[in-house]
Amino acid sequence: MNDSLLAVPRFLDTRGGTLRRIGWGVMVLTTLTILVLPERFDLPAETSTSQLMLTYIAWASILFLFSFLGITLLVLGYIQFFQRFEGILLFTGLILLGVWAGTWTQMEEAAWLRGRAQLLMLVLGVVSMLAIAEAIALYLIFHDRGIRLLGVVLMVNVWVLFLWIRQVGPDTVLIETVISQRPLLLRLFQSSTCVSIWITILAPISFIGHTIRLLHHEREGENEPK
Amino acid sequence: MERQVDISTLPTQTEAAFGLILFVFLGTLVAALVGSSPIYMPPIVLSMLILPARAILTIPDRELRLRDEPATQTLQTNGTFEYLQQTITQLAAEMGYTKPIQLIISRNHWEARASGSWRRHYILLGHEIAQKIGDDLKNPNKKEKAMALLLHEIGHIVHRDVQRVGYTRELLRSCATLLPWWAIFLSVWLGIGFQAGEALLDFDIKTLQDVDPVLKFILAPIITLPEAERIEISHKLQTISFSLLTNFILNAFLPIMLVGFILWQLYWRRMVRMQEHHADYLASRRVGWITLAGAMMRYSGQFEPVSSQHERLVPIIIRQRLKGLVRPLEVARKTAALNRAFQLQTVVNIPLRERWQQWRALHPNFYARRDFVRDPLAYYRAWKAPAWSAALLALALDLTLTSPLIGYHISGYPVHVSTLAILVLTTTWWLPLLILKEPYKPQLRRFLVVVFGLRWGWLVFNTLWLLLMIVLLPEVALSFLNDMAFAGSRTAGIPQSLPVTDPLGLALSVLPGFFGLQLLQLAIVLVLLVIYRATVQRLLRRQETNWKQIHWILVIGLGVVAITWLLTPASDLLILNSGELTKPGHLLGYGIGGLALMGTWLALHPITRKPGGST
Numbered sequence: 129m130n131d132s133l134l135a136v137p138r139f140l141d142t143r144g145g146t147l148r149r150i151g152w153g154v155m156v157l158t159t160l161t162i163l164v165l166p167e168r169f170d171l172p173a174e175t176s177t178s179q180l181m182l183t184y185i186a187w188a189s190i191l192f193l194f195s196f197l198g199i200t201l202l203v204l205g206y207i208q209f210f211q212r213f214e215g216i217l218l219f220t221g222l223i224l225l226g227v228w229a230g231t232w233t234q235m236e237e238a239a240w241l242r243g244r245a246q247l248l249m250l251v252l253g254v255v256s257m258l259a260i261a262e263a264i265a266l267y268l269i270f271h272d273r274g275i276r277l278l279g280v281v282l283m284v285n286v287w288v289l290f291l292w293i294r295q296v297g298p299d300t301v302l303i304e305t306v307i308s309q310r311p312l313l314l315r316l317f318q319s320s321t322c323v324s325i326w327i328t329i330l331a332p333i334s335f336i337g338h339t340i341r342l343l344h345h346e347r348e349g350e351n352e353p354k
Numbered sequence: 355m356e357r358q359v360d361i362s363t364l365p366t367q368t369e370a371a372f373g374l375i376l377f378v379f380l381g382t383l384v385a386a387l388v389g390s391s392p393i394y395m396p397p398i399v400l401s402m403l404i405l406p407a408r409a410i411l412t413i414p415d416r417e418l419r420l421r422d423e424p425a426t427q428t429l430q431t432n433g434t435f436e437y438l439q440q441t442i443t444q445l446a447a448e449m450g451y452t453k454p455i456q457l458i459i460s461r462n463h464w465e466a467r468a469s470g471s472w473r474r475h476y477i478l479l480g481h482e483i484a485q486k487i488g489d490d491l492k493n494p495n496k497k498e499k500a501m502a503l504l505l506h507e508i509g510h511i512v513h514r515d516v517q518r519v520g521y522t523r524e525l526l527r528s529c530a531t532l533l534p535w536w537a538i539f540l541s542v543w544l545g546i547g548f549q550a551g552e553a554l555l556d557f558d559i560k561t562l563q564d565v566d567p568v569l570k571f572i573l574a575p576i577i578t579l580p581e582a583e584r585i586e587i588s589h590k591l592q593t594i595s596f597s598l599l600t601n602f603i604l605n606a607f608l609p610i611m612l613v614g615f616i617l618w619q620l621y622w623r624r625m626v627r628m629q630e631h632h633a634d635y636l637a638s639r640r641v642g643w644i645t646l647a648g649a650m651m652r653y654s655g656q657f658e659p660v661s662s663q664h665e666r667l668v669p670i671i672i673r674q675r676l677k678g679l680v681r682p683l684e685v686a687r688k689t690a691a692l693n694r695a696f697q698l699q700t701v702v703n704i705p706l707r708e709r710w711q712q713w714r715a716l717h718p719n720f721y722a723r724r725d726f727v728r729d730p731l732a733y734y735r736a737w738k739a740p741a742w743s744a745a746l747l748a749l750a751l752d753l754t755l756t757s758p759l760i761g762y763h764i765s766g767y768p769v770h771v772s773t774l775a776i777l778v779l780t781t782t783w784w785l786p787l788l789i790l791k792e793p794y795k796p797q798l799r800r801f802l803v804v805v806f807g808l809r810w811g812w813l814v815f816n817t818l819w820l821l822l823m824i825v826l827l828p829e830v831a832l833s834f835l836n837d838m839a840f841a842g843s844r845t846a847g848i849p850q851s852l853p854v855t856d857p858l859g860l861a862l863s864v865l866p867g868f869f870g871l872q873l874l875q876l877a878i879v880l881v882l883l884v885i886y887r888a889t890v891q892r893l894l895r896r897q898e899t900n901w902k903q904i905h906w907i908l909v910i911g912l913g914v915v916a917i918t919w920l921l922t923p924a925s926d927l928l929i930l931n932s933g934e935l936t937k938p939g940h941l942l943g944y945g946i947g948g949l950a951l952m953g954t955w956l957a958l959h960p961i962t963r964k965p966g967g968s969t
Contacts, residue, residue, distance in 0.1 A: 272412060275405070279535055286542045293546060298553035303562065342411040349454075349473045 226253015529614020911954025918947030
């Protein structure tokens with residue numbers, strides 16, 4: 129049963145297949161670029177470190193942008209799925225994979241494969257950090273559950289923090305929170321933190337938006353079933 | 355000539371309860387915003403004000419979303435939908451209700467109920483019942499019964515049950531769900547603050563080992579606290595007591611949470627049941643009570659409580675299927691019960707189990723429904739149910755006021771709201787008997803005995819419990835009274851001294867004044883009832899008909915005058931605080947009392963001059 133508040137726009141219904149095909153195409157092509165990366169980053173004599181860094185950043189940006197574009201197209205293509213809570217869970221899982229990949233230091237016998245797989249998962253993790261905002265936003269557009277989600281997220285976070293402090297002491301928590309012994313980037317990937325942050329940002333917006341919609345309907349005295 | 359009265363023109367107990375619950379709960383929330391408070395109240399108050407009202411706004415969208423599209427199309431194709439819609443509009447117009455009421459075909463095939471929000475009104479019919487009513491409306495033998503069912507649902511909309519009863523449910527439910535959330539969240543959050551506050555002040559990123567200097571350089575300006583903030587945090591940590599903060603949260607929220615939960619679970623259901631009676635009455639006025647009784651038998655499933663819209667669809671379907679399996683048995687049981695209920699006997703032995711189940715039931719049983727539509731005034735003549743419900747509501751509302759959120763403002767005046775509540779609930783029950791000039795003295799006496807008996811019983815129980823605690827467990831009593839005093843003063847600063855050092859002395863000095871005030875309250879209620887009766891009798895002689903308006907003007911006017919002119923100064927004198935008598939706030943109160951008296955007189959005067967119809 130679809131208990132969404134709003135109907136899916138006709139455009140997404142009719143063009144869903146096209147969006148899905150383009151989305152998968154962009155994702156596959158973007159992923160394949162990983163294969164063209166050199167196995168080693170030995171500097172040629174005429175190349176400076178900054179040049180190499182710029183090249184690397186440019187490539188990562190392109191990879192990131194196209195991945196994000198591909199995921200956005202897929203989210204819109206599979207909108208019937210992503211207006212449900214499962215959409216949020218999918219990206220949460222991807223972020224977790226990214227975090228896991230970041231700490232992946234075994235499998236020395238397949239270093240070449242490991243490096244690329246790790247890179248792919250990392251990129252997917254980073255992209256999922258933004259894509260999860262899309263999934264949460266879609267969910268909150270189609271379901272008026274912003275306040276409930278916010279309530280759960282705030283309560284869970286406050287208890288986690290409280291119990292963490294009780295467990296290891298406030299000094300350790302502060303140090304871990306500000307400067308973790310783990311790499312900063314990976315720590316930011318923490319799926320729960322990421323989901324919490326996006327829900328904290330998007331839930332009040334959704335609540336206000338739905339309230340305006342409800343007030344508008346009420347003002348109109350809407351009596352014709354849509 | 356026998357005098358008759360149309361009870362739909364009279365104030366109802368549900369209206370009275372709705373007004374009082376709204377006044378006390380919303381008043382408490384607004385009072386929480388005024389004056390000092392150890393915690394920041396606006397988010398809590400705003401959420402409590404906004405979310406219940408918003409919950410009502412979401413109902414129409416949910417109903418529309420969950421309607422049965424295929425069934426709607428089927429009924430539209432065979433013309434039943436249009437026919438039903440036209441009948442609903444026509445019947446509503448006959449009842450004087452001109453706002454549009456929209457028919458929705460719901461997924462629960464056998465339900466019939468009214469729904470909507472503040473300005474959107476719907477009647478929901480399941481596919482099967484819609485078709486059955488459509489067919490019955492075309493059959494001259496069954497038309498009236500089908501109309502009775504529709505009139506009953508329209509009656510709910512005419513009485514604004516969705517708004518009043520629905521909003522009361524949301525408000526009380528918020529007290530039992532939202533406030534506990536805030537209480538737990540704030541307590542844990544403050545716990546974090548107090549645990550980590552010192553560590554936060556001592557934290558210096560520059561002193562950390564094994565951290566990249568570049569990272570230190572980048573993060574230092576972000577995480578280093580500004581000096582002013584550091585001083586503020588340090589000051590709060592040194593001057594605020596965490597235990598007094600949690601003590602305040604507990605004392606402030608617990609009475610509202612408990613009373614809200616109890617009223618939601620028990621009293622709100624009574625409000626729903628009362629409105630069922632009034633919807634029945636409105637329908638019986640058009641088709642007669644015998645036809646209505648016939649409709650209850652023909653559509654027995656629809657006159658019973660249906661699944662709430664908050665329940666999920668899947669359980670409803672599963673329940674329907676299970677019900678279908680045992681339907682033959684169920685139908686036989688129900689038919690037997692209905693046959694018993696609608697036998698034209700005056701006295702029926704209602705099974706004890708069924709009576710007990712009524713405490714939690716959302717709909718009255720068929721016996722009660724039959725009795726009400728046959729003789730609505732019998733409910734008023736029988737004083738027990740209104741008296742006990744009034745006594746419990748008045749006491750519950752008084753308990754809400756023990757919260758420091760409002761106790762901070764009215765600590766010296768613990769009888770004002772209960773006086774108003776007793777006056778409102780007693781007169782709402784009493785008015786029909788006065789209008790019909792029925793004998794009322796024994797019932798009124800018993801009504802007041804129940805109301806004041808329960809109240810005084812509760813006060814005496816608490817007093818004895820307190821005195822026993824003081825005598826047997828002096829340390830506990832000292833701690834308890836000091837906790838109450840700190841919470842009541844809305845402070846959480848580390849105290850220099852205890853406000854209560856001699857519990858027994860304090861109790862003995864306060865209790866005589868307190869019980870004197872209770873006696874004064876009884877006297878004032880009796881005086882107000884005498885004035886109320888005299889005014890009603892005077893208006894009766896003038897053939898007045900607009901009793902609902904007269905009642906509310908009179909009760910509110912008398913209540914305000916009694917509170918400002920009698921109870922407030924008397925409270926000051928009884929607690930030996932005569933200095934309060936001339937304070938600006940009190941002088942303003944006397945002025946408001948004067949205005950209320952003048953306004954009541956002016957409002958009732960033109961009404962008495964109106965050309966009135968027969969009563």
